[in-house]
Structures are given as C-alpha cells and as structure tokens.
Amino acid sequence: MIPLNHYLLLSAFLFSCGVLGVAVRRNAIVVFMSIELMLNAVNLTLIAFSSFLGDATGQMLVFFVMVVAAAEAAVGLAIIIALFRNKQTVNVDELNILKW
Amino acid sequence: MDFIPLSDLIGGAAILAVGLFSLAALTITAFFPKARTAVFVTALLGAAAGIVFAGYSFPDNQTAFSDMLLVGGFANFYSILFLVIAVLTMVLSAPYMEKEGYRHSEFYVLVLFAAIGMMMMGASGDLITMFLGLEVMSVTFYVMAGLFRAKLTSNESSLKYFLLGAFATGFLLYGIALIYGTTGTTNLIRIAAQFPQAFDQPLHVIGWGLLLIGLAFKVGAFPFHMWVPDVYEGAPTSVTAFMSTGGKAAAFSAFILVFSIPMAMHDPRMTTVLAVLAAGSMIVGNWFGLSQTNLKRMLAYSSIAHAGYMLIGIASASPVGQQGITFYLVSYALTNLGAFGVVMMLETEKGEGVTYEEYAGLGRRKPVLAALLSMFMFSLTGIPPFAGFVGKYYLFASAVQSGLTWLAVLGVITSLISTYYYLRVVVYMYFRDGSAEEPSLPASSLAAVALSAAGILVLGIMPSLIFDVIVSMF
Numbered sequence: 001m002i003p004l005n006h007y008l009l010l011s012a013f014l015f016s017c018g019v020l021g022v023a024v025r026r027n028a029i030v031v032f033m034s035i036e037l038m039l040n041a042v043n044l045t046l047i048a049f050s051s052f053l054g055d056a057t058g059q060m061l062v063f064f065v066m067v068v069a070a071a072e073a074a075v076g077l078a079i080i081i082a083l084f085r086n087k088q089t090v091n092v093d094e095l096n097i098l099k100w
Numbered sequence: 101m102d103f104i105p106l107s108d109l110i111g112g113a114a115i116l117a118v119g120l121f122s123l124a125a126l127t128i129t130a131f132f133p134k135a136r137t138a139v140f141v142t143a144l145l146g147a148a149a150g151i152v153f154a155g156y157s158f159p160d161n162q163t164a165f166s167d168m169l170l171v172g173g174f175a176n177f178y179s180i181l182f183l184v185i186a187v188l189t190m191v192l193s194a195p196y197m198e199k200e201g202y203r204h205s206e207f208y209v210l211v212l213f214a215a216i217g218m219m220m221m222g223a224s225g226d227l228i229t230m231f232l233g234l235e236v237m238s239v240t241f242y243v244m245a246g247l248f249r250a251k252l253t254s255n256e257s258s259l260k261y262f263l264l265g266a267f268a269t270g271f272l273l274y275g276i277a278l279i280y281g282t283t284g285t286t287n288l289i290r291i292a293a294q295f296p297q298a299f300d301q302p303l304h305v306i307g308w309g310l311l312l313i314g315l316a317f318k319v320g321a322f323p324f325h326m327w328v329p330d331v332y333e334g335a336p337t338s339v340t341a342f343m344s345t346g347g348k349a350a351a352f353s354a355f356i357l358v359f360s361i362p363m364a365m366h367d368p369r370m371t372t373v374l375a376v377l378a379a380g381s382m383i384v385g386n387w388f389g390l391s392q393t394n395l396k397r398m399l400a401y402s403s404i405a406h407a408g409y410m411l412i413g414i415a416s417a418s419p420v421g422q423q424g425i426t427f428y429l430v431s432y433a434l435t436n437l438g439a440f441g442v443v444m445m446l447e448t449e450k451g452e453g454v455t456y457e458e459y460a461g462l463g464r465r466k467p468v469l470a471a472l473l474s475m476f477m478f479s480l481t482g483i484p485p486f487a488g489f490v491g492k493y494y495l496f497a498s499a500v501q502s503g504l505t506w507l508a509v510l511g512v513i514t515s516l517i518s519t520y521y522y523l524r525v526v527v528y529m530y531f532r533d534g535s536a537e538e539p540s541l542p543a544s545s546l547a548a549v550a551l552s553a554a555g556i557l558v559l560g561i562m563p564s565l566i567f568d569v570i571v572s573m574f
Binding site for chain 1: 231235242246251252255256260262266269270276280286
C-alpha cells in the first residue's frame with residue numbers, strides 16, 4: 001500500500017504549482033485554471049486522509065468542494081466574458097483603471 | 101418517514117425562510133422581469149421572516165443538523181444583524197440603482213443569497229458549514245461587484261475580487277483539509293477537545309495557519325488587504341456598502357467561532373500572529389487612508405484599519421474581546437451603511453461625486469446630509485458620544501486585560517492618525533466653497549441614513565441596550 005505521506009507530498013506539490021501559476025501567469029483564464037488546480041490538490045489531500053482515517057467526512061467535503069468549484073467556474077467565466085466584451089483583453093496586467 | 105427531525109428544521113428556520121423567499125423572488129424575476137417592486141417587497145418580506153424566526157429561537161442554545169449548525173444566542177444575534185444590514189442595503193440601493201440606470205431586480209435576490217451565506221457562517225458549528233457559507237457569500241459578492249457590466253471599473257473590480265477570492269479559498273480549504281487529517285473531524289467542538297496534543301503535529305499548525313490566511317483575506321486584514329481598495333472603489337456603491345458591513349461582519353463571526361471560541365488560539369504562537377495582523381492592518385489602513393481623495397477609496401482603507409481594530413479582540417482571545425468585536429460590528433455596520441448611503445445619494449450616474457472636492461460646500465447646500473455624514477465620520481474616528489467610541493473602548497480594554505497593552509496603545513495612536521482623514525471630509529463640507537449639481541434626495545434613503553445615525557447615537561449614549569444582550573450570549 002502506498003503510504004499516506006506520498007499522497008500528501010503529491011498534493012502539496014500540485015498545490016504549490018497552482019500557487020505558482022497564480023503568481024506568475026498573466027492570462028486571467030490560466031490564473032483561474034491554476035486556482036482550480038489548487039482546489040483539486042486539496043481534494044486529493046482530503047480523499048487521502050479520508051481513506052487512511054476510515055472516515056467519510058473528507059469524501060463528503062470533496063463533493064462540496066467540487067460543487068463550489070463548479071459554481072465558481074460559472075461565475076468566473078461570466079465575469080471574464082463581461083470584461084472581454086468591454087476591453088478585448090483577458091490579461092490581468094491591463095486591468096489598471098483602479099490602482100492595484 | 102422522519103428524514104429530517106423537526107428540531108433541526110426549527111433550528112434552521114431563519115435560514116430556510118430566507119432561502120424560500122429568495123427563491124420566490126428569483127422566480128418572480130424570471131417570469132416578470134419588469135416587476136421590480138414585487139421582487140423588492142418579496143425580498144424585504146424574506147428578510148423580515150428571517151428576523152422573526154431568528155428572534156423567536158434566540159433564547160434556546162443548541163445545535164441542529166448533527167452539530168453542523170449552531171442555534172440560538174450568538175448565531176441568531178448575527179443572523180439578525182446580517183438581515184438588518186440586508187434590509188438597509190436594499191432600501192438604500194433602490195433609488196441608487198434606478199439612478200445609475202440599472203433596471204434589473206436580481207440585485208435584491210442576490211442580497212438575500214449573500215445574507216444566507218452570512219447566516220451560515222455566523223451559525224457554523226463545523227468547518228464544512230463555515231466553508232459553504234463563506235462560498236455562498238463570496239460567489240454572490242463576485243457577481244454583485246460586477247453588476248454594472250457595461251462599466252469597465254465594475255468588471256475590473258469583480259474580476260480582481262474573483263481571482264483573489266478564489267485564490268484565498270484554496271488556502272482556506274487546504275487548511276481545513278490538514279486540520280481534518282490531523283484531528284479526524286471537522287467539528288469545531290471536537291477539534292477544540294484535542295487542543296493541546298494536536299498542536300504537537302506540524303501539519304496541524306500549518307493547517308491553522310492556512311485557515312488563518314483564508315479568513316484574514318475575507319476580513320481584508322494586512323497583509324491580505326490588497327484587493328480591498330480596488331474592489332470597494334470599482335464595485336457599485338450599494339454593493340460596496342453591503343460587502344464592507346455584512347461581508348466583514350460574517351467573516352468576523354466565523355473568525356470568532358473558528359479561532360476564538362474553540363480556544364485553539366490559546367497557543368501563544370497563534371496569539372502573536374494575530375496580534376501582528378491586527379497591528380499591521382491598523383498601521384497600513386490608516387497610513388494609506390491619509391493620502392486618499394476619493395471617499396469610496398478612503399472608506400476602503402478605513403475598513404482595513406477597522407479590521408485591524410477588531411482583530412485586537414480576536415488576538416486577546418477572551419470573552420471580553422469577542423463581546424467587543426460583536427458590539428463593534430453592530431456600530432461599524434450602522435456607521436458604514438450610513439456613510440455609503442450618503443455617498444449613494446450624491447453620486448451621479450457617471451460615477452462622479454465621490455471625491456472630496458465634490459463634497460466641498462455641502463454643509464451649505466445640503467445641511468442635513470452634511471450633518472449626518474459628519475456624525476458617521478466622528479463615529480468612525482471614535483469620538484464620543486457615538487457608538488464607534490464605545491466599540492473601540494471595549495476592544496482596547498480587552499487587549500489590556502489579556503496583556504497586549506502595546507496593541508491597545510498602537511490602536512489609540514493609529515486612531516489619532518485616522519482623525520486627520522475622517523475630519524478632512526468634514527472640513528471640506530463646511531469650510532470649503534464648491535458647487536456641484538444638486539441631486540434630488542429620495543425620502544426612503546434619507547430615512548434609512550437617519551435611522552443609522554440615530555442608531556449610532558443611541559448605542560453611543562446607552563451601549564448597555566445591546567451590550568447586555570451580547571454579554572448574555574458568551
């Protein structure tokens with residue numbers, strides 16, 4: 001059996017990739033994909049813990065996370081489209097009317 | 101056939117009632133897009149029903165849905181606070197939205213949706229409920245910030261809020277996952293039961309740290325405050341008013357439930373971290389507030405500073421601190437709703453009328469409005485006899501009692517600094533000449549603002565009116 005630490009390290013790695021993606025990429029859609037990667041890394045942690053603890057709470061939470069991620073995707077893409085209609089760009093560096 | 105015990109339904113009655121009314125309002129919006137008044141009235145009725153149910157079950161202190169939801173006392177007090185904020189927001193924004201050319205009624209439905217999320221956060225007995233409430237509220241806020249979708253500032257504000265908010269959600273969730281993994285439960289009471297031993301595991305400490313990042317982002321505390329000014333400035337003013345009062349109150353109620361009540365933070369490391377966050381927020385918020393010339397942006401920096409004052413109460417980790425935060429949230433909600441209400445009345449459809457220059461001479465042109473706005477500024481500064489003073493007093497007192505005197509001293513010093521930019525608005529209104537176009541003042545907004553002003557005056561003179569109730573909850 002694969003020990004718990006392997007799962008935790010893999011999900012920590014994926015989470016870090018997501019954080020890095022948010023920090024360095026400038027395309028709003030890629031940033032959003034990186035955020036989804038972070039959420040899925042957390043899902044992996046939850047499932048690993050849930051399986052090793054023999055407790056269903058973690059798996060239940062994963063379903064909630066997936067629902068929330070879907071809702072966020074719907075809203076987020078709508079926001080990006082609304083912005084694109086007005087500005088013809090999805091580059092977050094060009095969002096500079098309001099000072100960062 | 102007893103899937104859900106009746107006691108659970110009664111416990112969650114306020115949230116369920118608001119939920120039903122908001123769905124009814126949404127249905128009306130879908131089939132009769134022009135029936136704005138009907139949606140408005142349905143939404144108000146929903147909030148009123150929620151207040152009645154929450155008031156009814158206020159005395160019983162129990163839990164519902166297998167300890168997932170808290171009922172009575174704390175949870176209901178916060179539910180009522182959120183719903184009052186929602187009602188005031190709806191009344192204040194009806195004329196504002198009309199003026200800005202936004203003629204859709206979803207706004208009222210969204211206010212109720214966000215209120216449901218807030219009520220869940222304030223009633224969370226479990227990290228899962230807290231997470232879901234937070235997300236219901238946040239996703240609604242992302243939509244609301246972008247409501248004026250033809251305006252670039254509104255688009256920009258909502259995209260920034262969305263990306264950074266979803267980013268913070270990732271940290272919050274990772275924190276929940278690690279705490280779950282090291283304790284085997286997401287229930288706050290059962291986590292607290294394992295308090296001293298669990299902290300020996302590094303993963304558990306990391307989990308709390310990540311959870312703290314997520315929550316600190318939602319309250320807009322240093323160093324996770326970068327989104328606040330941009331989002332507050334770009335979003336429609338009615339939405340800013342709602343986010344800065346309801347959103348902040350909800351995030352702090354979750355903060356108290358997660359960090360303060362389970363005593364998890366009696367770990368000295370946690371106290372230090374929270375004290376640093378509080379100090380940083382007070383300094384950064386007040387320092388950058390000094391150079392602002394736009395009232396909306398100034399109030400955004402002020403909200404960072406006020407998050408700092410309230411974090412003092414969390415850092416002191418005592419019932420006095422929790423009571424102080426609760427009182428402060430009530431007074432802050434009334435003050436900020438009133439201040440933003442005045443901004444809404446004076447803002448023009450082009451989004452102008454929000455800089456200090458445009459407030460010059462207001463004392464002569466609109467004496468009543470200027471007097472009300474001055475009251476709100478005095479209350480934000482913390483000058484007696486307004487509620488802001490009493491709230492600050494309780495918070496600073498809690499810091500001294502918990503041996504964090506330096507934090508109280510810093511709070512007083514930064515409050516002194518903040519006097520400059522709050523009173524600058526008053527100076528512009530009374531001692532500078534200026535002429536701007538004369539907007540007509542809707543009676544309903546004026547009444548709501550006057551009500552907030554009366555509220556902070558009454559709470560400032562007789563704080564025991566509400567403080568006795570707050571003390572009975574902890």
